[in-house]
Each structure stands twice: as structure tokens, then as C-alpha cells.
Amino acid sequence: MTAMAEGTVRSPGNELRVTRSRRNVAWSGLGALVVVVVLFLFPYYIGPGTTGIMVQALIVLTLASMWNLLAGYAGLVSVGQQAFFGLGAYFVLIPGMHGVTPWLGIIIATVGAAVCALPLWWLVSRLRTGYFAIATWVLASTIMLLIEQIQSVGGGTGAPLTKPGGTTWFTGTDSAVLAADTYWAALTVAVISMAAVYFLLRSRVGLVLTAIRDDERAARSSGVRVGRARLLVFVVAGAGCGAAGGVLAIQQLGVQPGTSGGVFSVQWTAEMAFAVIIGGIGTIEGPIIGTAVYMVLQQTLQSYNAWYLIVLGIVAIAIALFARRGLWGTLDEKLNVRLFPVGYYLWAPGEGRRRPRLRRKEAHAG
Amino acid sequence: MAWVNAVIQGILTGGLYALFACGLSLLFGVMKVVNLAHGDLATVAGYVGVGIVAATRMPFLWSVPLVVLAMAVLGYVLQRTVIQAAISRGELTTLIVTFGLSIVIENGLLQFFTSNTRGLGVGDSFETASFSIGSQITIAWLNVYIFILAVVVLLALQYFLSGSKYGRLIRAVADDREAAQLSGADYRHVFGIAAAIAFGTVALAGLSYGLTTTIDPTTGTDTILLFAFAAVVIGGLGSLWGTLVGGIILGVAQQIGAQINISYEQLGGYVIFLLVLVAWPQGLTSRRAQS
Numbered sequence: 001m002t003a004m005a006e007g008t009v010r011s012p013g014n015e016l017r018v019t020r021s022r023r024n025v026a027w028s029g030l031g032a033l034v035v036v037v038v039l040f041l042f043p044y045y046i047g048p049g050t051t052g053i054m055v056q057a058l059i060v061l062t063l064a065s066m067w068n069l070l071a072g073y074a075g076l077v078s079v080g081q082q083a084f085f086g087l088g089a090y091f092v093l094i095p096g097m098h099g100v101t102p103w104l105g106i107i108i109a110t111v112g113a114a115v116c117a118l119p120l121w122w123l124v125s126r127l128r129t130g131y132f133a134i135a136t137w138v139l140a141s142t143i144m145l146l147i148e149q150i151q152s153v154g155g156g157t158g159a160p161l162t163k164p165g166g167t168t169w170f171t172g173t174d175s176a177v178l179a180a181d182t183y184w185a186a187l188t189v190a191v192i193s194m195a196a197v198y199f200l201l202r203s204r205v206g207l208v209l210t211a212i213r214d215d216e217r218a219a220r221s222s223g224v225r226v227g228r229a230r231l232l233v234f235v236v237a238g239a240g241c242g243a244a245g246g247v248l249a250i251q252q253l254g255v256q257p258g259t260s261g262g263v264f265s266v267q268w269t270a271e272m273a274f275a276v277i278i279g280g281i282g283t284i285e286g287p288i289i290g291t292a293v294y295m296v297l298q299q300t301l302q303s304y305n306a307w308y309l310i311v312l313g314i315v316a317i318a319i320a321l322f323a324r325r326g327l328w329g330t331l332d333e334k335l336n337v338r339l340f341p342v343g344y345y346l347w348a349p350g351e352g353r354r355r356p357r358l359r360r361k362e363a364h365a366g
Numbered sequence: 367m368a369w370v371n372a373v374i375q376g377i378l379t380g381g382l383y384a385l386f387a388c389g390l391s392l393l394f395g396v397m398k399v400v401n402l403a404h405g406d407l408a409t410v411a412g413y414v415g416v417g418i419v420a421a422t423r424m425p426f427l428w429s430v431p432l433v434v435l436a437m438a439v440l441g442y443v444l445q446r447t448v449i450q451a452a453i454s455r456g457e458l459t460t461l462i463v464t465f466g467l468s469i470v471i472e473n474g475l476l477q478f479f480t481s482n483t484r485g486l487g488v489g490d491s492f493e494t495a496s497f498s499i500g501s502q503i504t505i506a507w508l509n510v511y512i513f514i515l516a517v518v519v520l521l522a523l524q525y526f527l528s529g530s531k532y533g534r535l536i537r538a539v540a541d542d543r544e545a546a547q548l549s550g551a552d553y554r555h556v557f558g559i560a561a562a563i564a565f566g567t568v569a570l571a572g573l574s575y576g577l578t579t580t581i582d583p584t585t586g587t588d589t590i591l592l593f594a595f596a597a598v599v600i601g602g603l604g605s606l607w608g609t610l611v612g613g614i615i616l617g618v619a620q621q622i623g624a625q626i627n628i629s630y631e632q633l634g635g636y637v638i639f640l641l642v643l644v645a646w647p648q649g650l651t652s653r654r655a656q657s
Contacts (some may be wrong), residue, residue, distance in 0.1 A: 260481070
């Protein structure tokens with residue numbers, strides 16, 4: 001990667017330098033690693049009730065990071081991600097009926113949802129903005145109606161996660177062990193999803209997406225394969241949402257279709273979108289902050305039925321209007337605290353001279 | 367004969383779908399806004415109708431102008447505040463704000479009116495009267511009235527847009543906002559008027575829907591928005607009469623689907639929608655290709 005663009009004039013303090021970030025971010029990567037390790041040790045210290053809530057948070061985090069990739073980086077505002085979420089749940093349920101363990105089912109759900117994303121992309125790829133949004137919504141509805149016709153997977157009422165004989169999966173398993181296993185699966189899915197988005201955006205694809213965002217026509221005429229980059233994003237987002245759906249199927253020990261409370265409910269997309277908007281769209285950190293806000297609201301207002309979604313929606317509208325970059329984006333604007341940079345920083349000539357330590361390190365890296 | 371019946375019923379339902387779709391089409395045509403809260407606003411109109419009739423005990427038909435007026439005022443106010451603020455911040459913000467409104471309205475209705483279904487019972491022969499052609503085709507007068515209402519609304523919209531002072535202003539602003547502004551048009555006010563009209567048609571559509579069947583808080587997103595959008599896409603983006611063509615095609619496809627198997631009703635409509643999306647992405651009536 002040609003990260004370093006050396007200026008023509010080589011006199012010290014007059015060259016233009018390009019780096020990933022204004023500051024060294026190795027420590028934030030190390031910090032993330034520590035956080036992940038601590039999270040992996042959680043089930044040894046806290047009860048199944050808390051891990052259940054954590055699984056919910058991790059599902060929303062996975063979905064939010066996928067929606068962030070779609071809307072924040074590729075400009076694809078999908079309101080139909082519940083299609084992949086629901087498909088993922090069924091990709092755990094159906095192999096389970098034929099004896100495949102649901103843990104393996106999560107992998108099937110990831111791959112299956114990605115494969116399903118290919119033909120669906122063909123249907124909606126020509127649409128933009130609002131029309132793309134509603135068309136994905138129609139697709140999700142169509143997929144739900146089709147699946148509800150299949151009686152062997154429970155039709156319109158759904159089905160529990162059963163083995164070939166008809167007994168439910170994990171019947172003999174200790175509930176605390178199952179809760180811990182589900183938590184680890186959810187954590188693995190969330191971590192892989194976030195890492196995938198992060199490294200995807202740091203790769204060539206990230207550059208391509210930035211180019212498209214800034215000027216699609218210019219990018220196209222420079223030979224950027226716009227359609228292919230968007231397709232890749234759509235497929236990755238489908239895979240991530242599918243994996244999250246698989247985790248939900250295991251947590252609920254079954255799948256319930258339908259638009260009210262079921263896996264195909266648009267509320268899933270509402271939750272992921274609101275979490276991204278509140279946390280900060282177009283930042284890697286945003287979905288994490290947004291998910292935290294979402295969980296706090298959901299847990300405090302859970303005895304008031306639908307109120308948490310109403311409050312969440314109003315907060316998201318307010319943030320979209322008055323602090324467009326979300327909580328993290330606003331913080332970043334003021335303090336420049338990007339922990340996981342995916343873009344580049346252009347140093348003005350002479351900037352940063354008062355920090356020789358930092359410069360030496362980066363010159364070494366280049 | 368059953369198939370002929372399905373086609374006739376489908377055409378009549380198409381009028382209702384056109385009523386849903388023309389507001390969506392107008393908002394898109396004038397201010398390039400895809401209003402994701404469109405369906406929920408129709409549901410709100412239905413609930414307002416239920417509320418007015420229950421509170422004042424006036425005949426249902428008298429409440430229609432009140433609801434339309436209330437929704438038009440709401441449209442103007444929403445446009446001048448939230449939606450205008452969103453438009454000036456870009457397409458992404460507009461989508462997020464209207465989607466947020468949709469979820470807030472839906473869950474608000476759920477919170478205050480529970481998930482029970484409600485109908486706008488008129489309670490007289492107006493709602494149930496029908497006539498028969500032959501022995502197998504029975505047509506409800508209500509559906510005929512709604513179809514006529516849709517045609518009248520579309521005619522009025524067309525006359526308004528092409529003939530009246532505000533109509534010309536709306537078209538001027540839609541064509542070239544800056545030029546219209548230089549000529550002294552206050553585009554925000556014009557957008558407000560357009561939104562008021564669109565919300566008025568949404569109110570009519572919501573009330574009609576409440577008469578023909580029942581409404582519940584999720585009706586707006588589960589059916590109305592998606593049907594309206596499908597009608598707009600089938601008919602062609604931004605085309606007023608296209609919404610009627612699209613609505614009729616959608617209605618007929620649904621009725622034919624239901625004729626094959628009663629649970630294929632919605633599926634039939636969506637299959638036609640996806641077919642059109644693939645084969646004629648510009649819609650059936652659009653003459654010029656979209657860039």
C-alpha cells in the first residue's frame with residue numbers, strides 16, 4: 001500500500017506526509033485485544049442472566065457494524081437487513097432438523113446468507129437511496145412470505161430447534177453451560193464481524209468506497225469498479241446479519257417468523273440503524289457506542305413495552321439532524337480520538353514538528 | 367368466471383393503491399424525498415378518523431374533511447420543521463429521519479391503541495352495499511366509490527399542478543429550485559404546500575383502507591408503504607397516472623395470486639413488483655430513462 005506520499009521538496013519540515021492517523025494507534029489495537037480477552041472470560045464470573053443480556057447486545061453490535069458498513073461507507077441504506085437476519089436463523093434451524101449441530105449452523109448461516117445476497121443484489125443493485133431502501137424492505141417481506149409457505153419449517157408460526165428425532169437441541173445440556181456457550185458464539189461472531197469490517201475498510205475496498213462516496217462519477221471514470229465494491233459490501237453485510245440471526249435462533253432455541261416480534265420484523269433494522277446513527281455513522285467505534293446506548297435504554301425502559309424504540313427513534317432523529325456524525329463522530333471532531341482509523345491523515349508541511357518522537361516512529365514504519 | 371371476478375376486484379383495489387401511491391410519488395417528484403413514514407401516516411389518519419367519530423359521534427363521512435384538513439396541516443408543519451431540516455442535510459439524513467418517524471409512529475400507536483385491529487365502521491348500507499353481475503361476480507359499492515375517489519383525486523392533482531398558481535410554483539421549484547428562488551418563490555413554503563397535499567391524499571387513502579378492512583399499528587409498514595411503493599415502481603417513478611396503472615396491476619396480481627391460493631395474495635403482488643424491477647426498472651409508463 002502506498003501510504004507514504006513523499007513531497008518533492010525534501011528539506012526537513014516541508015514535506016507532505018500521509019499516515020493512517022494523527023497519532024500512533026498500536027495501543028488502541030492492544031486495548032481492543034485486552035477487552036476481547038476480558039469479555040471471553042466473562043461467563044466465569046457473571047451469571048447466565050447477564051450473559052443473556054450480553055448476547056442480545058452482541059447481536060445488535062454485529063448487526064450495527066454491518067449496517068454501518070452498508071450505509072456509512074457504501075451509501076446503501078438498506079431497510080431490509082432483517083431478510084438476512086431471518087434467513088440466518090432458518091439456516092441454523094433447517095440443518096439442525098437434519099442432525100447438524102447449531103454451532104456449525106452459525107457457519108452455514110453466514111455462508112448461506114452471503115450466497116442469498118448475490119441474487120438479491122441483482123434485483124436491487126440499480127436502485128439508489130430511498131428506492132433501494134424500500135425495495136430491500138419489499139424483498140425482506142417477500143422472503144418472509146415465501147418461508148411462511150413452507151410447512152415443514154413451521155410455516156407462519158415458526159418452529160423450535162429440533163433434532164431429527166423431534167427432541168429439542170441442547171435438552172440434556174446444563175442451562176448455565178448453554179448460556180455460556182451461546183455467549184461465546186455471539187462474542188465470536190461480533191468480534192469477527194467488527195474485525196472484518198475494519199480490515200475490509202483498511203484494504204483497497206475501503207479506498208474504493210471512499211472514492212465512490214466522494215464522487216461516484218469520477219471514481220467510475222478512473223476505472224474503479226463501483227458495482228463490484230458495492231456487491232462485496234452487500235454480501236459481507238448479508239453474511240454478518242445471517243450469522244447474527246443464527247445466534248438468535250440458538251438463544252431462543254427456535255425461530256419465529258412474522259413481522260411483529262419475529263426474525264423478519266423491521267424492528268431489527270430499526271435497532272441496528274438507530275444504534276449506528278446514535279453512535280456515529282461512518283466510524284468504526286460508532287456502532288459500539290450506539291449499542292451501549294441502545295442497551296442502556298432498552299434495559300431501563302423494558303417494563304414500558306415499546307417505549308424504548310420510541311425514545312431510541314426520537315434520539316436517532318435528533319442526532320441525525322443536530323449532530324450528524326453521532327456521539328463518537330462529535331467527540332472525534334473535538335478531541336481527535338479515532339481509535340481505529342480506516343482513512344488517512346495528511347500532514348500539513350511542518351505540522352507535528354514539536355513531536356519528534358512520533359515522527360521518527362512513523363518515518364521508520366514508512 | 368372466478369378469474370374475471372379476480373381481475374375486476376383487482377382493478378377496483380388498484381384505485382385504493384393509487385390513492386396510497388400518489389402522495390409518495392408527489393413527494394418524490396417535488397422534493398426528491400422518499401417518505402418511509404408514508405404508510406404510518408395513513409394509519410395515523412385512520413386512527414384520527416376512529417377517534418373523531420368516537421368522540422363527537424358525527425357521521426363518518428362528515429369526519430373525512432376534518433381528518434384530511436388535520437393531516438394536511440400536519441404535513442405542512444412536519445415539512446417546514448423536521449423534513450425540511452433533513453432535506454437540507456442530505457439524502458441519507460432524509461431517509462434516516464423518515465425511517466425514524468415511521469418506527470416512532472408505529473410504536474407510539476402500539477403503545478396508545480394496543481395491537482388490536484380497528485375498523486372504521488360506518489354502520490349503514492354504505493359500507494356493505496353491493497351489486498351483482500351474473501351469478502358469480504359481486505361488486506361492493508364501497509370499492510367502486512374508492513376507485514372513483516382515486517380517479518377524482520388524480521384528476522384534481524393533475525389539474526392543480528398544471529393549471530393553478532401553486533401548481534405552477536410546485537413544478538417550477540421541482541424543476542429548478544435555484545431559478546425559482548431567484549424569481550421570488552419561497553421554496554420552503556412551496557414544499558410545505560406539496561407536503562400538505564400529499565398528506566391530504568394519504569389521509570383519504572388511510573380512511574378508505576380503514577373502511578374496506580381493518581387497521582392496526584403495523585398496517586402502515588407491513589402493507590400500505592410497501593404496496594404504495596410497489597405501485598409507484600410498477601407505474602414509473604414520479605408519474606401521477608402511472609400510480610393508477612401500477613396500482614391496478616398490483617391489485618390484479620394480488621387477486622390472481624389469491625385466486626390460486628388464498629395465502630398467495632401478497633406474494634402475487636410482490637412477484638409482479640420484482641419482475642417489473644428486473645425487466646423495466648424505469649417502470650411501465652416512464653418515457654425517458656432515468657440517469
